[in-house]
Amino acid sequence: MKRLPNDEKHRILILGASGFLGNAIYKELCPYFKTFGTYNTENKQLEKNQHFFQYNFEEDDVYEILDIVKPSIIISALRGDFAAQFIAHKHVAEYISNHKTKFIFLSSANVFDAYSKYPSYEEDKTLSNSIYGHFKIKIENMLLRLPKKKVTILRLPMVFGPYSPRIKEIAQLINDKEPVEIFPNLIMNVTTHTKVTQQIHYIINRNKSGIFHSGSTDLVHHDEFIRDLIKVSGFNKAIYKRVYTTNDDRYLAVLPKYNMLPKNLQLLSQEILTELEI
Numbered sequence: 187m188k189r190l191p192n193d194e195k196h197r198i199l200i201l202g203a204s205g206f207l208g209n210a211i212y213k214e215l216c217p218y219f220k221t222f223g224t225y226n227t228e229n230k231q232l233e234k235n236q237h238f239f240q241y242n243f244e245e246d247d248v249y250e251i252l253d254i255v256k257p258s259i260i261i262s263a264l265r266g267d268f269a270a271q272f273i274a275h276k277h278v279a280e281y282i283s284n285h286k287t288k289f290i291f292l293s294s295a296n297v298f299d300a301y302s303k304y305p306s307y308e309e310d311k312t313l314s315n316s317i318y319g320h321f322k323i324k325i326e327n328m329l330l331r332l333p334k335k336k337v338t339i340l341r342l343p344m345v346f347g348p349y350s351p352r353i354k355e356i357a358q359l360i361n362d363k364e365p366v367e368i369f370p371n372l373i374m375n376v377t378t379h380t381k382v383t384q385q386i387h388y389i390i391n392r393n394k395s396g397i398f399h400s401g402s403t404d405l406v407h408h409d410e411f412i413r414d415l416i417k418v419s420g421f422n423k424a425i426y427k428r429v430y431t432t433n434d435d436r437y438l439a440v441l442p443k444y445n446m447l448p449k450n451l452q453l454l455s456q457e458i459l460t461e462l463e464i
């Protein structure tokens with residue numbers, strides 16, 4: 187990857203760097219940039235790491251960390267209470283508009299979950315039926331009012347990786363002999379943490395901004411993909427519960443049309459299964 191000269195090196199702050207994606211992004215960027223991160227849950231190891239700050243958006247003011255780190259790029263990979271998280275993002279947005287700082291926000295395919303007939307593209311109007319989707323749209327709309335060059339919104343489909351919350355949940359259900367829900371009518375695209383982190387690295391190196399749809403270029407049926415994933419991951423036999431939310435096929439897929447990433451940063455769903463194969 188192309189590197190910036192030292193004096194131009196970015197200072198990057200990852201909010202939620204103890205999480206699945208935040209941590210993967212931290213590991214990807216750390217060798218190249220001055221990278222800092224936040225964690226919320228007590229963690230003895232991170233406590234000793236001078237590049238990590240304990241931060242709870244329900245109690246703490248993000249400005250304190252921003253004042254210390256003085257980031258040129260902030261990446262948000264947070265989860266948690268929507269109202270408090272929105273206020274935290276509002277403070278970050280205010281900081282961005284007053285400083286020479288850029289923002290990368292991890293959004294979700296759920297910003298389109300009210301549409302079911304087609305996959306969604308970057309410039310489609312967002313519309314959601316879910317509380318989660320509404321919340322992501324509210325933050326996106328706030329960020330889209332900032333200068334264009336300062337904001338990147340990365341819309342992600344379901345992200346899979348050995349330590350992803352989704353795979354951990356499946357492993358737990360199988361262990362507890364509880365059914366794993368599969369949605370035979372749901373057509374989606376998927377991605378891995380490795381691809382997402384490489385895409386973010388590219389966006390930073392090439393100084394890109396705007397809306398990116400990050401996910402496999404092919405579409406999969408949820409039930410088939412989850413069955414294949416369980417097979418390759420070496421889990422015990424799973425009990426499945428088929429859930430039909432609609433009579434017809436329903437799409438939840440974010441495909442790129444305008445902001446294409448280079449070929450080596452695109453992926454096929456099969457690559458995810460290969461990555462997870464043991």
Ligand SMILES: NC(=O)c1ccc[n+]([C@@H]2O[C@H](COP(=O)([O-])OP(=O)(O)OC[C@H]3O[C@@H](n4cnc5c(N)ncnc54)[C@H](OP(=O)(O)O)[C@@H]3O)[C@@H](O)[C@H]2O)c1
Binds near residue numbers: 206207208266342351
């Ligand atoms: N994973 C996916 O499939 C997927 C798909 C689409 C979009 N996304 C988006 O990607 C982002 C990251 O997802 P993820 O799967 O990596 O989530 P995750 O593993 O659950 O990580 C969430 C992060 O948020 C932190 N956090 C939770 N509550 C907090 C609070 N009250 N104050 C401060 N920090 C708090 C956690 O800190 P502690 O762990 O230290 O408590 C952790 O660092 C989210 O915005 C999610 O919506 C993920």
